[in-house]
Structure formats: C-alpha cells, structure tokens
Amino acid sequence: xxxxxxxxxxxxxxxxxxxxxxxxxxxxxxxxxxxxxxxxxxxxxxxxxxxxxxxxxxxxxxxxxxxxxxxxxxxxxxxxxxxxxxxxxxxxxxxxxxxxxxxxxxxxxxxxxxxxxxxxxxxxxxxxxxxxxxxxxxxxxxxxxxxxxxxxxxxxxxxxxxxxxxxxxxxxxxxxx
Amino acid sequence: xxxxxxxxxxxxxxxxxxxxxxxxxxxxxxxxxxxxxxxxxxxxxxxxxxxxxxxxxxxxxxxxxxxxxxxxxxxxxxxxxxxxxxxxxxxxxxxxxxxxxxxxxxxxxxxxxxxxxxxxxxxxxxxxxxxxxxxxxxxxxxxxxxxxxxxxxxxxxxxxxxxxxxxxxxxxxxxxxxxxxxxxxxxxxxxxxxxxxxxxxxxxxxxxxxxxxxxxxxxxxxxxxxxxxxxxxxxxxxxxxxxxxxxxxxxxxxxxxxxxxxxxxxxxxxxxxxxxxxxxxxxxxxxxxxxxxxxxxxxxxxxxxxxxxxxxxxxxxxxxxxxxxxxxxxxxxxxxxxxxxxxxxxxxxxxxxxxxxxxxxxxxxxxxxxxxxxxxxxxxxxxxxxxxxxxxxxxxxxxxxxxxxxxxxxxxxxxxxxxxxxxxxxxxxxxxx
Amino acid sequence: xxxxxxxxxxxxxxxxxxxxxxxxxxxxxxxxxxxxxxxxxxxxxxxxxxxxxxxxxxxxxxxxxxxxxxxxxxxxxxxxxxxxxxxxxxxxxxxxxxxxxxxxxxxxxxxxxxxxxxxxxxxxxxxxxxxxxxxxxxxxxxxxxxxxxxxxxxxxxxxxxxxxxxxxxxxxxxxxxxxxxxxxxxxxxxxxxxxxxxxxxxxxxxxxxxxxxxxxxxxxxxxxxxxxxxxxxxxxxxxxxxxxxxxxxxxxxxxxxxxxxxxxxxxxxxxxxxxxxxxxxxxxxxxxxxxxxxxxxxxxxxxxxxxxxxxxx
Ligand code: NA
Ligand code: NA
Numbered sequence: 001x002x003x004x005x006x007x008x009x010x011x012x013x014x015x016x017x018x019x020x021x022x023x024x025x026x027x028x029x030x031x032x033x034x035x036x037x038x039x040x041x042x043x044x045x046x047x048x049x050x051x052x053x054x055x056x057x058x059x060x061x062x063x064x065x066x067x068x069x070x071x072x073x074x075x076x077x078x079x080x081x082x083x084x085x086x087x088x089x090x091x092x093x094x095x096x097x098x099x100x101x102x103x104x105x106x107x108x109x110x111x112x113x114x115x116x117x118x119x120x121x122x123x124x125x126x127x128x129x130x131x132x133x134x135x136x137x138x139x140x141x142x143x144x145x146x147x148x149x150x151x152x153x154x155x156x157x158x159x160x161x162x163x164x165x166x167x168x169x170x171x172x173x174x175x176x177x
Numbered sequence: 178x179x180x181x182x183x184x185x186x187x188x189x190x191x192x193x194x195x196x197x198x199x200x201x202x203x204x205x206x207x208x209x210x211x212x213x214x215x216x217x218x219x220x221x222x223x224x225x226x227x228x229x230x231x232x233x234x235x236x237x238x239x240x241x242x243x244x245x246x247x248x249x250x251x252x253x254x255x256x257x258x259x260x261x262x263x264x265x266x267x268x269x270x271x272x273x274x275x276x277x278x279x280x281x282x283x284x285x286x287x288x289x290x291x292x293x294x295x296x297x298x299x300x301x302x303x304x305x306x307x308x309x310x311x312x313x314x315x316x317x318x319x320x321x322x323x324x325x326x327x328x329x330x331x332x333x334x335x336x337x338x339x340x341x342x343x344x345x346x347x348x349x350x351x352x353x354x355x356x357x358x359x360x361x362x363x364x365x366x367x368x369x370x371x372x373x374x375x376x377x378x379x380x381x382x383x384x385x386x387x388x389x390x391x392x393x394x395x396x397x398x399x400x401x402x403x404x405x406x407x408x409x410x411x412x413x414x415x416x417x418x419x420x421x422x423x424x425x426x427x428x429x430x431x432x433x434x435x436x437x438x439x440x441x442x443x444x445x446x447x448x449x450x451x452x453x454x455x456x457x458x459x460x461x462x463x464x465x466x467x468x469x470x471x472x473x474x475x476x477x478x479x480x481x482x483x484x485x486x487x488x489x490x491x492x493x494x495x496x497x498x499x500x501x502x503x504x505x506x507x508x509x510x511x512x513x514x515x516x517x518x519x520x521x522x523x524x525x526x527x528x529x530x531x532x533x534x535x536x537x538x539x540x541x542x543x544x545x546x547x548x549x550x551x552x553x554x555x556x557x558x559x560x561x562x563x564x565x566x567x568x569x570x571x572x573x574x575x576x577x578x579x580x581x582x583x584x585x586x587x588x589x590x591x592x593x594x595x596x597x598x599x600x601x602x603x604x605x606x607x608x609x610x
Numbered sequence: 611x612x613x614x615x616x617x618x619x620x621x622x623x624x625x626x627x628x629x630x631x632x633x634x635x636x637x638x639x640x641x642x643x644x645x646x647x648x649x650x651x652x653x654x655x656x657x658x659x660x661x662x663x664x665x666x667x668x669x670x671x672x673x674x675x676x677x678x679x680x681x682x683x684x685x686x687x688x689x690x691x692x693x694x695x696x697x698x699x700x701x702x703x704x705x706x707x708x709x710x711x712x713x714x715x716x717x718x719x720x721x722x723x724x725x726x727x728x729x730x731x732x733x734x735x736x737x738x739x740x741x742x743x744x745x746x747x748x749x750x751x752x753x754x755x756x757x758x759x760x761x762x763x764x765x766x767x768x769x770x771x772x773x774x775x776x777x778x779x780x781x782x783x784x785x786x787x788x789x790x791x792x793x794x795x796x797x798x799x800x801x802x803x804x805x806x807x808x809x810x811x812x813x814x815x816x817x818x819x820x821x822x823x824x825x826x827x828x829x830x831x832x833x834x835x836x837x838x839x840x841x842x843x844x845x846x847x848x849x850x851x852x853x854x855x856x857x858x859x860x861x862x863x864x865x866x867x868x869x870x871x872x873x874x875x876x877x878x879x880x881x882x883x884x885x886x887x888x889x890x891x892x893x894x895x896x897x898x899x900x901x902x903x904x905x906x907x908x909x910x911x912x913x914x915x916x917x918x919x920x921x922x923x
Contacts, residue, residue, distance in 0.1 A: 030427035066460030108227030122683035224668035418786025477654035
C-alpha cells in the first residue's frame with residue numbers, strides 16, 4: 001500500500017510540476033505581451049484569450065498532488081484531545097468524504113467537458129475550441145480521485161491494522177497565508 | 178423543513194464536519210450541494226459541482242494568486258530576502274534592538290514582493306533569527322519580531338488574502354491593494370514602536386548593534402537594489418497603469434526568475450522546488466474557494482443571509498459596536514479555526530451585514546486582513562509561531578508567544594484606530610482614482 | 611410553482627429592477643396563482659455573467675438574463691447585431707432580432723431554450739479620452755476589445771485592441787492610461803463608472819450587444835397550462851418590444867445625465883462622416899460574413915428585418 005501511495009505521490013507531483021511549468025510559460029508570454037505593447041504599441045493577439053483556459057488546466061494539474069499529499073486546510077483541534085486511534089478514525093472519515101467529493105467533481109467535470117464539446121463553445125479572440133482543455137482537466141480530476149482512493153485505503157489500513165503501517169510519507173504543509 | 182431551518186442545519190453540519198477533520202473546502206462543498214439539492218433537485222445540485230470548479234479555475238482574477246506565490250518562492254530562491262535584510266540592517270541596525278527593527282522593516286519590504294505571510298515568516302526565520310540569536314538577543318524578542326514581521330507578508334500588498342477577499346466579494350484587487358498601503362505603513366511603524374518600548378522597558382532583551390563605517394553602510398544599502406527594483410516594477414507598474422494586476426504578477430515572476438538566474442542562485446532543483454511550493458498552496462486555495470461558493474449559493478437560495486441581515490439590522494445598537502463585535506468574534510474564532518477558513522466561512526453572512534450598515538467593503542477587507550494577521554500570532558494556533566517553533570524546536574512555543582505579545586498589543590491599538598477612522602484606509606484609493 | 615430567475619446584475623441595477631423584476635411580477639399576476647417568480651440578482655445563483663446560460667441548462671436557475679457574447683460560439687447567428695451600422699436603437703433592433711427568430715433564421719442554440727426575450731442594447735460607440743472626429747483619429751489608440759466582432763471593428767480602424775479588461779476594471783484601466791477608451795454605450799458607461807473618466811464620445815453606431823432572457827425548455831413544458839399562458843402572454847415579441855422601449859428610454863435619460871454631470875464632448879456624426887466610418891468598417895463586416903457558411907444570408911435577412919420593423923411604424 002505504502003509503495004502504491006509513494007508512486008501516486010510522485011506521479012501527482014510530476015503533474016503539478018508540469019502544470020506550473022505551464023504557468024511559467026504563460027507568465028513569459030504575458031511578460032512579452034506587456035513589453036511589446038509598452039515599447040512598440042503592438043501586443044501579441046490572444047494572450048489574454050488563452051490565459052483563462054490555460055489557467056484552468058494548470059490548476060487542475062495541481063489538484064492530484066494536493067490530494068495525495070493531504071495538503072487541504074483542516075482544523076485539527078479535536079484530534080489533539082483524542083487517543084491516537086480516535087484521530088485515525090477521524091482522518092479516515094475525512095478521507096472518505098474527500099473521496100466522495102473528488103469523485104463527484106471528476107464525474108461532473110467529464111459531463112461538463114462533453115457539454116462544452118457538444119455546444120461548441122470557443123475562446124473570444126482566437127476562436128479555439130475550449131473542450132480539449134476541459135477534457136484535460138477531467139483527466140486530472142479522475143487521477144485526483146484515484147490518488148484520493150489510495151489515500152483513503154492507506155487510512156483504512158492504518159485504522160484497522162495499525163501494526164502493518166511502517167511510517168507515514170512526508171507531509172509538507174504549505175499554507176496560503 | 179422550511180428554508181431557514183435548512184440553512185441552519187446545513188451550517189451546523191458543515192461546522193461539525195470541519196471539527197471532525199474534514200477539509201474545509203470539502204465540507205462546504207458537500208453540505209452546500211446536499212442542501213441545494215433539497216431545494217432545486219439533485220440534477221442542478223450535482224451540476225454545480227462542475228460549473229463552479231470550472232468557473233473558479235478559469236477565473237483570471239484568481240490567477241494572480243499562483244503567480245504571486247511563484248514570485249515569492251523565486252524571490253526567496255534568488256536571495257532577495259537576504260539583500261533586503263542587509264539593506265535594512267545597514268539603515269537601522271545600530272540602535273538597541275536594531276536587528277529586531279531591521280527584521281520588521283525587511284519583512285515589510287519582502288512583503289512587497291511576496292503575497293504570503295507564512296512564506297515571509299519562514300524566509301526571515303532562516304535569514305534573521307539565527308543572526309539575532311548569535312548577537313545575544315533574547316529568543317523571545319528575536320522570534321517575536323520574525324513572527325510578527327511575517328504577518329506583513331499579507332498586510333503589505335500584494336497579498337494572497339486580499340485577492341481571495343476580492344474574488345469572494347467581487348471587489349477590485351487594485352483598490353484593495355491601494356487601500357492597504359497606509360494601514361501597512363502604520364503596521365510597520367507600530368511594530369517599531371512596540372520594539373522600542375519593549376527594549377526601553379527591558380534593556381537586557383537586546384544589545385546595541387555594532388558601529389559600521391559609512392562606506393560599508395552605503396555599500397549594504399546599494400546592494401538591496403534587486404528587491405527594490407522588483408517591488409517598484411510590480412507595484413509601480415500596477416499603480417501607474419503600465420500593466421494590469423495579472424500582468425504585474427507575470428512580470429514579477431519573470432524578474433524574480435531572472436534575478437535568481439543571473440546571480441547563479443538558480444539550480445534545476447530549487448527552481449522545481451519553488452514551482453512545487455507554489456503549486457501546493459494554489460490547489461488548496463482553489464478547493465476552498467470552490468467549496469465556499471457552492472455553500473454560499475445554498476445559503477442564498479434559502480434566504481438565510483437576507484434573514485440574518487434583517488435580524489442584525491433591526492438590533493438597536495450603533496453600527497461600530499457591531500463591527501467591534503464581529504472583530505472580537507473573529508479573534509475568538511481564530512483561536513479554534515484557521516483564520517483564512519473563518520474568513521471564507523463567514524463572509525456569506527458577514528458581508529451583507531457590513532454593506533447593510535453602509536460600510537465600505539474595501540475598508541472591511543483591510544480590517545479583515547489585519548484580523549487574520551493577529552490570528553497568525555495568537556494562541557493556540559498561531560501559525561507563524563508554530564512554524565518558527567518547528568524550524569527551531571529549542572525555542573519553546575511559550576517563549577515565542579511571550580515574544581509576540583508586544584506586537585499583538587500594537588495590532589489591537591492599530592485595529593481600533595482603523596475602525597474609528599475609515600478615511601485612513603479609504604483616502605488613498607479615493608485620490609488615486 | 612416557484613421559478614428561480616437569475617440576473618448577474620445587482621438588484622438595484624436598471625435592467626434588473628425596471629425591466630426584469632416588473633416583467634416577473636406581471637407574469638406571476640397573470641398566472642392565476644400558479645406561478646411565483648423569485649429574483650436572484652447580484653449573482654446570488656452564479657456570479658459569473660458567462661455562467662448564466664449554464665445555470666439555465668443545468669436547471670440551477672429556471673430563467674436567466676443572458677449575454678451571449680460571454681459564451682462565444684453559442685447563439686452565434688445573433689452576433690449579426692454586433693456589426694457596425696446595422697442596429698440604430700434598442701427598440702427596432704430588438705423587434706428585428708425577434709423577427710429573425712420567428713422567421714426561423716436563428717437556429718442552433720436558439721431552438722434549445724424557451725426564448726422569452728431576444729433583444730439588443732443601443733449600439734455601442736466610441737468613448738475615449740481624446741477627441742475622435744474621423745476614422746483616422748483611431749489609429750494606434752489602445753482600446754478595450756471584449757469580443758471578436760468588436761476586435762474586428764477596432765482592427766479595421768487601426769486601433770490597438772487590448773484584451774483581458776473586464777467591465778469591472780474598465781474605469782480604472784482608462785484612468786490609469788492602460789487603455790484610451792472602449793466601444794461603449796451610455797448605460798454601460800454609467801454602470802461601470804467609465805463616465806467618470808471618458809471625456810470624448812463619437813456616437814457612430816458601431817454595433818449593438820445581443821441579449822436574451824431564456825427559460826429552461828423542459829421546465830416550461832412541465833408547467834400547468836395557466837402558468838404557460840401567463841408566460842406566453844408577456845414573452846416573445848411582447849417582451850422584446852417592452853425591453854427595447856425601456857432600454858431606449860433609459861439610455862436617452864442616461865445620456866442626458868452623463869452630459870450634464872461630466873460635460874464630455876459628444877460628436878453625433880453627420881451623414882458625410884457616417885459614410886466615411888462605414889467605408890472604413892467594410893472589412894469588419896466582410897470578415898464576419900466570410901467566417902460563416904450562411905453569413906451573407908443572415909446578414910441580408912437581418913437588414914430586411916430591420917427595414918420591415920422600421921416600415922411598420
Ligand atoms: Na505581501
Ligand atoms: Na490563531
């Protein structure tokens with residue numbers, strides 16, 4: 001189990017890195033757009049046009065890593081007052097609900113991408129179809145659901161057979177504040 | 178079940194789930210969805226679970242958050258924090274407790290190129306804390322000034338919390354950034370006053386700095402050109418209209434990257450590290466915003482927020498008292514909840530009340546960010562304090578909490594001033610229009 | 611039955627408070643107690659204007675005020691109204707738009723919804739921070755470009771289109787000099803505070819904004835007969851007519867208010883000037899026609915529809 005977990009963590013981290021490389025490229029393009037406009041009054045057509053949709057793909061790519069590393073903001077007051085077993089029970093419950101959440105979002109996102117394809121929605125300026133980007137986002141969310149499934153199974157294992165769990169994988173805890 | 182009861186039950190269940198360790202975004206989204214389904218049916222409720230994440234992810238106002246996160250990470254990799262710290266120490270480092278003052282000023286300067294308070298704390302935890310301990314500062318004042326200085330990461334624009342607030346309230350990010358300039362300067366000044374008073378009362382807490390030759394000082398000051406240029410390019414560019422907030426963030430990322438590259442500080446490893454660091458906090462903020470919007474739609478269809486506004490509006494108390502009551506509730510909530518979480522959870526209820534009494538949402542945004550800043554220092558979960566303790570386990574939690582108290586008093590005094598004189602906040606945006 | 615009516619505008623904004631809400635009240639009153647219409651204004655059911663269409667499709671809202679320009683590719687035939695010098699006022703433009711639907715010229719997305727109102731704003735024109743007398747004054751001027759048709763118009767005039775500026779950031783983008791103006795009409799100018807920073811207007815009619823009030827078709831068909839009759843009585847041509855008249859009246863009073871308050875220079879181009887603008891903008895129209903299979907047919911039909919509604923008066 002721990003091995004599969006580590007494997008999903010690495011894959012998820014890779015996607016997040018690729019996503020953020022995409023963001024970096026977007027930043028470079030935006031910077032170029034600004035400088036061209038500022039110096040020569042001739043911006044690159046469509047930079048802002050694609051940024052919204054590229055952004056969506058970037059963010060979706062970060063979600064599996066966030067789930068597989070359990071980096072969601074939680075309030076863990078109660079756990080401090082409970083014995084270790086109680087905390088494990090709470091964490092398992094939270095993982096199951098998170099799994100329900102991601103499965104619903106992934107499922108609905110697939111339908112959303114389909115509806116974008118059927119309706120033929122396009123970007124404003126360059127008239128690029130938007131559905132491929134949403135399909136990519138759906139794939140990322142499906143992978144996110146898988147990653148969360150692994151996390152949930154790990155938690156169940158830790159709850160039911162604590163002796164079989166060797167050590168928890170690293171949990172870096174970044175914050176937005 | 179009538180709609181108000183449904184809203185109440187939904188809110189209670191949501192809070193209960195959060196107390197049971199369920200991630201905040203997940204708890205809000207699930208309760209919002211189930212509640213919405215009771216009113217509009219399951220089909221529409223389930224569809225919200227795609228259309229809301231989709232519009233959150235493609236929201237360009239929010240895209241500024243990952244960009245500013247990345248800029249901060251790259252600035253840290255490129256050694257800009259060390260530059261600005263050296264510069265500040267050459268400016269003010271000589272007096273008693275001068276390095277604590279240096280830390281606060283440098284944190285404020287770094288806050289102008291970094292949107293995160295925790296990142297600012299972690300950065301100066303590495304740069305400034307060991308230096309102060311080596312020079313014989315008491316651990317309390319050393320760690321206290323780093324933890325308090327860290328809050329300047331969100332109080333000085335750009336700030337991820339301000340962007341979050343603006344996205345949730347549909348206010349202009351630029352206006353909130355502008356409005357927070359004067360309060361941010363007040364914060365730095367009040368922290369300096371807090372340090373001076375503390376070392377004046379207890380001189381043994383901090384030694385004098387060493388005298389440095391004028392030429393050395395000028396050299397140190399000049400060495401700080403990189404962070405100054407970055408802050409001027411980003412904030413100056415936004416305020417002068419050369420570019421939009423999004424473009425400024427993109428340009429900031431590029432500049433921070435180039436500085437790190439040309440200084441030779443950038444390796445593939447730490448570049449990827451910076452990307453990973455920024456991406457982790459990004460996904461977290463998105464999931465939370467998404468949950469908050471689904472939940473707020475649920476509250477909207479029940480009419481719960483309208484009811485609450487009516488109820489509070491009919492109370493026979495002066496509005497400033499209600500504002501102070503809100504602030505006290507937020508500070509108490511901050512003891513149990515994460516402060517950002519309490520902002521996200523309460524905004525659907527609190528903002529309509531603020532607007533009902535005719536207060537400016539931009540002003541309330543500044544107050545809200547200040548309250549979050551205080552929460553980052555207050556026990557039991559003061560995130561900055563806990564972070565420093567995890568970086569330096571030999572400095573005990575109790576010591577750091579003792580060290581931040583003078584800064585918390587300064588925060589409270591400043592908060593009262595800002596509430597009583599809204600023009601301190603609203604004057605600058607009004608003249609910059 | 612209770613219907614949820616979503617508007618992204620705040621409740622006190624003009625269209626929501628003076629057109630949509632009274633319409634909902636009239637329908638409810640005519641429904642013999644079978645209908646209640648609850649307004650969700652200010653984005654309480656979805657804050658993103660681009661999302662309003664999806665709200666109706668998904669059944670989150672039953673009725674919504676939709677600006678199709680936010681979802682390019684949807685309701686594409688209707689963008690004919692965005693072309694310069696077609697629509698001259700909201701009332702006739704709205705009647706002509708409804709006629710296009712009734713005569714079966716608008717297909718695709720138009721057939722997927724119960725259309726309650728198909729209408730247009732008054733035409734947008736140039737609002738800028740310097741004097742714009744003739745087409746060549748536009749050369750090199752940075753202008754907001756919110757959609758493909760306006761983009762083509764600006765390009766034909768030699769202006770520099772700047773994307774990524776939302777309506778909410780319009781005024782501050784102008785006051786900071788990021789752009790020198792926008793294609794805009796009076797109501798939008800006042801709503802988004804652009805009137806406080808725009809100093810010069812040239813009212814050559816450079817294209818209107820199509821708008822729709824839509825209802826979920828399945829939801830409509832499932833309603834009792836009295837409810838459907840009440841909706842039908844106030845919808846279609848009746849609603850488009852009502853919307854257009856109200857919009858024109860409000861736009862005229864807004865113009866007076868803006869002129870009195872901010873004293874901008876307003877140029878109403880004479881016939882000769884209009885001809886020079888038309889000549890400069892031929893490429894934009896040609897581009898629109900060329901990009902669509904039936905472009906010419908729709909363009910001609912809309913021209914005829916506009917003539918027909920003008921003749922009828
Ligand atoms: Na900051
Ligand atoms: Na706290």
